[in-house]
Each structure stands twice: as structure tokens, then as C-alpha cells.
Amino acid sequence: MNGIQKKSCAGNHGFFAIVAAVLLAWCAGAWAAPETVLLVSYDGMDLTLTQRLMRAGKLPHLSELKVVPMFGGPVTATKPGHAEVLTGLGYNITGVRTNKDFDSKIQPGWTIFGIVKRERPETFVSAIFSKPQHTGDDLLKDGRREPWYDLAVWAKAGGLDGYFNASEIPRNHSLTTDETMAVVEQHIAKYVAWYQSTHRWQYFIYVHFAAPDRTGHQYGAGSAQWNAEMIRLDAQLGYLRDRLHPEVVLVYSDHGFDAPGARIHAHAPNAFLASNVALQPHGNRWDVVPTLCEVLELPWKTYQPLLLGRSLLLP
Numbered sequence: 001m002n003g004i005q006k007k008s009c010a011g012n013h014g015f016f017a018i019v020a021a022v023l024l025a026w027c028a029g030a031w032a033a034p035e036t037v038l039l040v041s042y043d044g045m046d047l048t049l050t051q052r053l054m055r056a057g058k059l060p061h062l063s064e065l066k067v068v069p070m071f072g073g074p075v076t077a078t079k080p081g082h083a084e085v086l087t088g089l090g091y092n093i094t095g096v097r098t099n100k101d102f103d104s105k106i107q108p109g110w111t112i113f114g115i116v117k118r119e120r121p122e123t124f125v126s127a128i129f130s131k132p133q134h135t136g137d138d139l140l141k142d143g144r145r146e147p148w149y150d151l152a153v154w155a156k157a158g159g160l161d162g163y164f165n166a167s168e169i170p171r172n173h174s175l176t177t178d179e180t181m182a183v184v185e186q187h188i189a190k191y192v193a194w195y196q197s198t199h200r201w202q203y204f205i206y207v208h209f210a211a212p213d214r215t216g217h218q219y220g221a222g223s224a225q226w227n228a229e230m231i232r233l234d235a236q237l238g239y240l241r242d243r244l245h246p247e248v249v250l251v252y253s254d255h256g257f258d259a260p261g262a263r264i265h266a267h268a269p270n271a272f273l274a275s276n277v278a279l280q281p282h283g284n285r286w287d288v289v290p291t292l293c294e295v296l297e298l299p300w301k302t303y304q305p306l307l308l309g310r311s312l313l314l315p
């Protein structure tokens with residue numbers, strides 16, 4: 001179905017787990033929906049610059065996926081971008097309008113993580129957010145909530161199997177982009193090992209990279225520093241795929257940059273989706289949750305609040 005290849009073995013499961021899964025699928029009269037999903041976010045990774053590096057052979061792991069344009073707007077900023085991608089809801093419901101105008105109303109059950117845990121409780125679900133400010137989970141002094149405040153409370157109380165937010169890093173201990181990336185890489189390795197130690201079959205693993213957005217603001221989109229960071233991200237994508245062998249991989253950027261060399265993204269909806277599943281081009285950020293639910297065969301059209309988008313899965 002839809003180009004999804006079932007893996008016969010994830011590498012870390014015993015023979016009996018495989019036999020049990022085959023028997024379960026056989027008893028159900030059909031192969032079940034995919035059970036292993038890797039979702040990756042590259043913050044602010046511009047489509048045009050990504051395609052340029054792919055043509056130069058610099059992003060071998062991303063190049064194994066099919067990359068299609070996605071509209072990363074109307075507000076081309078991190079807070080509303082990720083709120084839309086991970087909930088499938090608009091700012092009228094999430095309360096996350098721009099990077100400055102926000103007071104998050106996002107409930108854990110509205111996020112793709114809460115949906116997967118509700119529909120498939122046996123799934124190992126972990127999430128990593130790596131931008132302290134714009135993918136944060138703090139309660140601000142003025143009482144406003146950053147986007148993932150309620151998600152964090154629930155996740156840390158055992159709602160998720162793994163949850164890390166870079167807002168945990170003390171603000172007076174400001175890290176460089178390289179140091180932040182190293183912390184995120186440590187958490188990726190930790191969660192991969194954690195999942196493998198559980199000997200569970202199903203997983204939904206999410207990693208948000210703050211890169212290359214911060215480097216774009218500092219040195220310019222497409223600069224030498226930006227390109228080096230993209231290559232480092234691609235190596236992490238390769239690591240995750242080699243270790244996890246996910247049936248479904250979905251990589252997205254939440255917005256682009258104004259133009260090659262730009263240090264801002266005021267009007268830059270030049271984002272993309274990349275997947276091993278065939279997807280329609282020119283979707284929106286709020287189509288990601290319906291698409292993932294369609295892949296997982298979950299009844300997203302019945303969800304409340306109603307999802308804004310549509311599935312991009314090609315028949």
C-alpha cells in the first residue's frame with residue numbers, strides 16, 4: 001500500500017515477536033497498518049537550498065526520500081509552524097498565532113503524540129524539541145503558555161515514553177548552535193537505545209532540529225555554515241534510519257528563508273515534505289496530522305476539534 005514496505009525485522013526483536021506479529025496480522029485477515037514511524041523536523045530548511053544540496057550529492061539520506069514542496073505559511077515562523085504541523089489545527093484553536101502573539105491552548109490529545117497514544121497505547125512514543133524559545137514548554141511570568149506547556153506536563157507524568165525539550169537547558173547557560181546540536185544528538189541516541197531496550201514492536205519517534213534556522217539567521221541561508229549543518233542533519237537522519245528501520249519516514253521543514261543568503265524569513269513559505277511514502281505536492285502544514293493518521297489508518301475525520309487539513313497520501 002502507498003509504497004510502504006513492511007520490514008520483516010526491525011533488528012532488535014526476537015524471532016517470537018516476529019512470529020507473533022505475523023500471526024496477529026494473519027488472524028486479522030489482512031496486514032495491519034504500519035507500526036513504526038519516524039517523524040523529523042528541520043527548522044527553517046528552505047526547499048530551494050535543500051534541492052541545491054541534494055543535486056550536489058551532499059544529502060544522501062534525504063535524497064533516498066521523495067521530496068515535495070509544502071506551503072509553510074501563512075505565518076512563516078517556528079511557533080505557529082510547528083503548532084500547525086503537530087496538531088493539524090489553526091491558530092484560532094491552538095492560540096499560537098506568531099512567535100510573539102501566543103498563549104497556547106494545545107491539549108496533549110490534540111497532538112499527533114496524544115493521538116497515537118490514545119489509538120495505539122502499546123506504541124513507544126518519544127518527542128524531542130530542540131529550540132528553547134520557539135518550541136518551548138514554559139509557563140511565562142505573565143501567565144502565557146508556550147506551545148507545548150500542557151504536552152510537557154502530560155508527557156513528564158508518563159503520557160509519553162520519552163520527552164525532551166531544550167527549554168530544560170538553563171537560560172543563563174546559553175549554548176552555541178553546535179552545543180545544542182550535540183545535546184539533541186545525545187538524546188536521540190538515548191531514546192533509540194531506550195526504545196530498543198523495551199523490545200516493543202511499535203514506535204512513533206519524533207525529533208525536531210533547531211537547525212538550520214538559527215544558523216540561517218546568523219550567517220545567511222545557504223552560507224558555508226548552513227551547508228555544513230545540513231550535512232550534519234543528514235547524517236543524523238541516516239543514523240536514525242539505520243538504527244530504527246522505520247516503515248514510514250516523514251521529514252518536514254516548517255518554513256523556508258526569504259532568498260538564498262537571507263537572514264530573515266518574513267515571507268518564506270518555501271517548505272517541504274520528504275517521505276518514503278508517495279505524497280501529493282503543495283500541501284499545507286496542517287495536512288501533516290491527517291496524512292500521518294491516514295498512513296496509520298486512524299479515524300482522523302471524527303476527531304474534535306475538527307482537523308483543518310486533508311491527507312496528502314497518494315492512492
Ligand SMILES: [Zn+2]
Nearest residue numbers: 044213217265
Ligand atoms: Zn527563524
